[in-house]
Amino acid sequence: MKEEIVLRPSNAEDFPAICRLYGTVFHEDVSGTLKEMEAGVFEVDRSLVTDDAGLVVGHIQAFTRDLTVPGAVIPAAHVSGVGVLPTHRRRGLLNRMMHRQLRELAEAGRESIAVLWASETSIYPRYGYGAAANRLVFNIMSREVRLPAPPAEPSGRLRMAEPGTLLPEMTKVYEQLRADRIGWSSRNDQWWGFVLGDPESHRDGATKRYAVVHEGPDGPTGYALWRVKDDWNSHGPNAEVQVREVVAADPETYQTLWRFLLGIDLSRSVTVRLGSVEEPLLHLVDEPRRLGAGFADALWLRLIDVPAALAARRYATDVDVVIEVTDPILEQNTGRWRLTGGPGGATCTATTDPADLSCSVTDLGAVYLGGTSLAALAAAGRVRQLTANDPTIAFRWHRLPSPTEVY
Numbered sequence: 001m002k003e004e005i006v007l008r009p010s011n012a013e014d015f016p017a018i019c020r021l022y023g024t025v026f027h028e029d030v031s032g033t034l035k036e037m038e039a040g041v042f043e044v045d046r047s048l049v050t051d052d053a054g055l056v057v058g059h060i061q062a063f064t065r066d067l068t069v070p071g072a073v074i075p076a077a078h079v080s081g082v083g084v085l086p087t088h089r090r091r092g093l094l095n096r097m098m099h100r101q102l103r104e105l106a107e108a109g110r111e112s113i114a115v116l117w118a119s120e121t122s123i124y125p126r127y128g129y130g131a132a133a134n135r136l137v138f139n140i141m142s143r144e145v146r147l148p149a150p151p152a153e154p155s156g157r158l159r160m161a162e163p164g165t166l167l168p169e170m171t172k173v174y175e176q177l178r179a180d181r182i183g184w185s186s187r188n189d190q191w192w193g194f195v196l197g198d199p200e201s202h203r204d205g206a207t208k209r210y211a212v213v214h215e216g217p218d219g220p221t222g223y224a225l226w227r228v229k230d231d232w233n234s235h236g237p238n239a240e241v242q243v244r245e246v247v248a249a250d251p252e253t254y255q256t257l258w259r260f261l262l263g264i265d266l267s268r269s270v271t272v273r274l275g276s277v278e279e280p281l282l283h284l285v286d287e288p289r290r291l292g293a294g295f296a297d298a299l300w301l302r303l304i305d306v307p308a309a310l311a312a313r314r315y316a317t318d319v320d321v322v323i324e325v326t327d328p329i330l331e332q333n334t335g336r337w338r339l340t341g342g343p344g345g346a347t348c349t350a351t352t353d354p355a356d357l358s359c360s361v362t363d364l365g366a367v368y369l370g371g372t373s374l375a376a377l378a379a380a381g382r383v384r385q386l387t388a389n390d391p392t393i394a395f396r397w398h399r400l401p402s403p404t405e406v407y
């Protein structure tokens with residue numbers, strides 16, 4: 001049978017085939033709860049499939065969500081679900097899907113940036129995505145670390161319940177903090193459904209997901225989500241507490257939640273996949289080394305519309321700089337841009353003035369959230385600083401990005 005490869009918008013009937021494709025390329029069973037989770041967030045009009053004579057062999061999609069960036073919350077295309085069947089790999093299908101998606105995002109003008117989590121870190125720089133946020137992975141020897149003693153009179157209490165029933169409290173705390181937390185994505189009801197979705201296939205022998213909220217005199221101030229993987233060895237109990245998310249509005253709540261998680265009976269370790277690179281635990285425990293911190297990449301970011309994106313965020317210090325950008329895919333971004341602004345806002349316009357620095361759109365994506373330093377990229381030889389006007393400090397922010405979810 002002859003191949004007839006067409007790249008086309010998805011329709012609702014493609015959804016089961018897209019789930020089968022996910023199952024094949026991500027090596028998991030996308031049925032039951034997991035399929036329902038995917039269905040809850042699927043945006044058919046933002047999904048593209050590669051079709052080979054009626055068979056879905058490739059897929060890419062974007063979700064409509066906001067992202068917190070330095071000083072602002074802005075629309076960001078959340079790209080996900082990228083896959084090509086093993087029978088069709090390494091023949092340029094991803095290339096075609098990525099190029100088309102980027103062009104369509106630029107034409108639509110809805111979002112000035114796109115973000116994604118990369119399955120392999122070597123794939124996305126060629127498409128203009130830079131490593132914009134990192135994370136710490138913790139493997140904590142929980143009996144070897146101590147937190148400061150709790151206050152004699154705690155200001156609140158912990159309440160455990162089914163995660164779904166604590167949704168109003170969790171939403172309230174998340175929304176209260178989101179505008180100031182770089183790299184956090186907006187969560188509507190569908191996205192909370194996705195975050196709290198608890199498919200059996202994701203448990204790997206661990207319990208279902210648990211939730212606890214911290215309630216102060218004026219309402220909820222934090223929550224934690226986790227599972228426990230039971231284990232016994234020759235020393236006795238050896239369970240692992242697998243923390244999904246800890247959100248706390250104040251230090252007392254943060255310490256109370258962590259004291260709780262580190263102290264769960266019959267456990268000897270606590271693991272965290274999405275720890276912040278500035279995780280306060282690092283400064284709280286008596287033996288930080290026993291947190292077993294490991295460094296990993298997190299969000300990758302692409303500027304779709306360079307002047308709009310640069311004007312949308314704020315800057316740590318006043319800045320007036322000309323940046324020469326190269327973008328081989330979205331040519332309209334290539335050129336010299338004068339960025340003028342500071343902590344109160346910014347403008348960005350095309351200019352013919354000489355450049356202070358030159359870089360690729362990938363480098364600009366890497367520094368956009370303040371998580372990667374322009375000076376570090378210059379030291380690597382990726383960014384060329386051409387004058388003494390160095391905007392490295394302006395591009396940083398008082399908080400480093402701390403994405404909370406892989407979507």
Ligand SMILES: CC(=O)SCCNC(=O)CCNC(=O)[C@H](O)C(C)(C)COP(=O)(O)OP(=O)(O)OC[C@H]1O[C@@H](n2cnc3c(N)ncnc32)[C@H](O)[C@@H]1OP(=O)(O)O
Pocket residue numbers: 025026079080081082083084085088089090091092093094095096116117118119120122123126
């Ligand atoms: C945001 C997300 O959803 S991340 C999830 C990405 N998906 C996965 O990892 C699932 C498993 N893998 C796959 O489905 C496929 O292998 C994909 C989607 C990664 C790549 O699809 P393909 O159609 O084979 O890619 P394509 O042939 O267009 O290659 C494009 C380029 O990326 C490179 N590339 C493709 N896959 C990989 C990889 N896994 N690792 C490193 N480089 C890769 C190719 O070498 C090629 O480079 P070139 O342009 O310099 O020649």
